Amino acid sequence: MIKQKIQAANTIKFFLLIAMSVMAASCGGKQEEAPVQQLTKVDFLTIEPAAASLEKKYPGTIEGSVNVDIKAQVSGYLEQIYVKEGDYVNKGQALFKIKSDVFQEQVNNSQASLKATQAAQATAKIELEKIRPLVEGKVVSPLQLETAQAQYESASAQVSQARAALGSSKINANFAVIKAPVSGYIGRIPNRIGNLVTPSDTAPLTSLSDINQVFVYFSMSEADFISYTKDKKSGAMGNKVEMVMADGKVFDHTGTLELASGNIDQSTGTMALKAIFPNPDKMLRSGGSARIILSRNLSSTLRIPMAGVKDIQDKLFVFVLGDSNKVEMKPIEVAGHSGNDYILQSGLKAGDKIAVNSIDNLNHGMKVAPTPAKGDLSKK
Numbered sequence: 286m287i288k289q290k291i292q293a294a295n296t297i298k299f300f301l302l303i304a305m306s307v308m309a310a311s312c313g314g315k316q317e318e319a320p321v322q323q324l325t326k327v328d329f330l331t332i333e334p335a336a337a338s339l340e341k342k343y344p345g346t347i348e349g350s351v352n353v354d355i356k357a358q359v360s361g362y363l364e365q366i367y368v369k370e371g372d373y374v375n376k377g378q379a380l381f382k383i384k385s386d387v388f389q390e391q392v393n394n395s396q397a398s399l400k401a402t403q404a405a406q407a408t409a410k411i412e413l414e415k416i417r418p419l420v421e422g423k424v425v426s427p428l429q430l431e432t433a434q435a436q437y438e439s440a441s442a443q444v445s446q447a448r449a450a451l452g453s454s455k456i457n458a459n460f461a462v463i464k465a466p467v468s469g470y471i472g473r474i475p476n477r478i479g480n481l482v483t484p485s486d487t488a489p490l491t492s493l494s495d496i497n498q499v500f501v502y503f504s505m506s507e508a509d510f511i512s513y514t515k516d517k518k519s520g521a522m523g524n525k526v527e528m529v530m531a532d533g534k535v536f537d538h539t540g541t542l543e544l545a546s547g548n549i550d551q552s553t554g555t556m557a558l559k560a561i562f563p564n565p566d567k568m569l570r571s572g573g574s575a576r577i578i579l580s581r582n583l584s585s586t587l588r589i590p591m592a593g594v595k596d597i598q599d600k601l602f603v604f605v606l607g608d609s610n611k612v613e614m615k616p617i618e619v620a621g622h623s624g625n626d627y628i629l630q631s632g633l634k635a636g637d638k639i640a641v642n643s644i645d646n647l648n649h650g651m652k653v654a655p656t657p658a659k660g661d662l663s664k665k
Contacts, residue, residue, distance in 0.1 A: 325646060328658035329606050329638040332587050332629075339581040339621045339628050342529065345503030345560070347573040349494035351467050356490060358460040359383060360483040363476055370474050373567070374465045374493070381490055383482065385461035392458050395451035402447040406440035413437045469495035470570070494571040499564045501528060502545055503577050504555035516581050526560045527578040530569075535578075538563050542579075581621075587629040589617070593641040594627060603633070604640040604647045606655055612640060614649040 361383035368380050413433040420430040472492035476482060482490065505513065516522035528536040540562035549556055560577050562569065569575075594617070595602045601619060604612040617632030633639070640647060641658045 324610075324652060324654040325643060327604075327612070327640045327647070327653045327655055328642050329655045330590065330593065330641050330658040331636060331638050332589060332633060334585040334635055335588060337583045337586050337588050337623045337626070337628055339583055339586075340623055341509070341579050341581075341621050342576045343503040343505055343579070345501040345575050345577050347569050347571060347575055348500045348502065349469060349496040349571045350498040350500060350561075351469065351493075351495035352571060353466055353469075353493045353495075354489035355380060355463060355465075355493055356486065357381075357383060357463065357482040357484055359388065359457050360481070361385070361387070361461065363478055363480045363482055366474065366476075366478060368471050368474075368491075370471055370491075372471045374468065374471060376465055376468045378465045379462055380465055380471075381463040383461045383463070385458055388454065388458040388461050391454040392451065395447065395454040399444065399447040399451050402440065402443040406437070406444050409433070409437035409440040463490065465493060467493060467495045468497070469493045470567075496564050496567055496570060499562050499569045499571075501540070501560040501562065501575050501577055502557065503560070504550070504553065504557050507549055507554055507556065510549075510556040513579065521583070522579065522581045527580070528560065528562060529576040529578060531574050536562065536569075536575075538565075583628070587633060587635065588623065588626040589619075589629055589633070589639065590641050591622070591625050591627055593639050593644060595644050601627075604644055605633070606638040606640070606653075609652065610655055611650055611652050612647050614647075 363381060364384040365382035366380075367382070368374060368378075374380065413430075413436075416425060416430050416433045419425045420427055470493070472494065474491045475488055476490055513522060517524070524541050525539045526542050527539055530536055540560040542558060542560050545557040545559040589603065593603055595604075595614075601617050602614050603617055605615050607613045615632055617627075618630040619627040620630040621628050638655070640653075647653070
């Protein structure tokens with residue numbers, strides 16, 4: 286009985302081994318397929334020579350075409366302030382008034398002195414006219430006539446002197462009312478009514494800026510100035526300039542360019558220039574900041590989209606399509622930019638294909654699935 290049980294157990298083990306072998310054989314007959322690596326799809330643009338406008342921007346400061354410090358021309362106490370800080374005033378408009386009682390009294394005194402000298406002149410003239418016929422009749426000596434003539438001339442000179450003193454008094458009286466010499470915007474007013482003001486005061490009563498036309502002063506390097514001069518002579522660069530305001534928007538009006546100095550600043554190695562802009566809306570104010578855009582027209586150059594350029598530690602790189610659809614990372618140098626494109630200076634040649642998307646996912650030597658970029662006509 287025991288022997289039969291042992292035989293039955295061996296038979297079961299035998300069939301189990303056969304079943305396991307069959308299952309192993311069936312599993313081993315199916316070979317697992319290796320997963321296919323999916324390549325990254327990348328758009329490539331073929332760069333070709335084309336005309337472009339090279340832009341360079343320079344930071345500048347805005348000043349009114351006329352900036353005037355308003356100071357007192359006579360001494361006295363400030364009696365009236367007719368304007369507020371930030372007001373726009375017209376030429377000839379009253380700004381301040383200095384207490385003028387003393388100046389009016391000077392005018393009255395000068396008028397009285399003038400009348401006195403005029404009376405003395407009239408008396409001297411009467412005396413002269415009285416003596417002249419007596420001399421002709423040889424009643425009195427010619428010396429008396431000469432004396433009368435000298436007295437009349439002296440009286441006439443005193444009249445002229447008194448008239449000049451009266452004019453000076455009236456001018457001082459007029460200076461008591463301080464008027465705007467030009468149209469423009471009022472600056473800060475540090476003084477208040479009752480303050481004593483004099484012509485020798487260091488701080489002005491206020492400042493006045495005419496901003497109907499503004500100057501934007503900026504500097505460029507000596508090398509840029511030489512290039513600018515050459516481009517202007519060749520016609521590659523005109524005299525019109527644009528300006529980017531502090532809010533990042535381009536100003537509505539174009540300006541003209543002029544030199545602000547005839548020499549290179551030895552301390553900085555730069556040349557000062559100024560751009561002149563109309564300012565009809567009074568949007569630009571003195572003391573503001575802006576960036577001047579100088580455009581240079583290029584007949585044939587290579588342009589690269591900024592989206593296809595990678596910036597690594599202030600150096601620029603692009604991914605160029607090479608053999609076997611592998612990308613190569615190449616350094617480039619740019620001369621500037623035009624719109625959303627860089628203007629190439631070195632690093633590539635016409636006909637090279639550069640990646641314009643997914644550049645953050647690319648590595649040197651990586652194989653990709655290239656497709657023509659939108660707008661690339663080289664494949665059509």
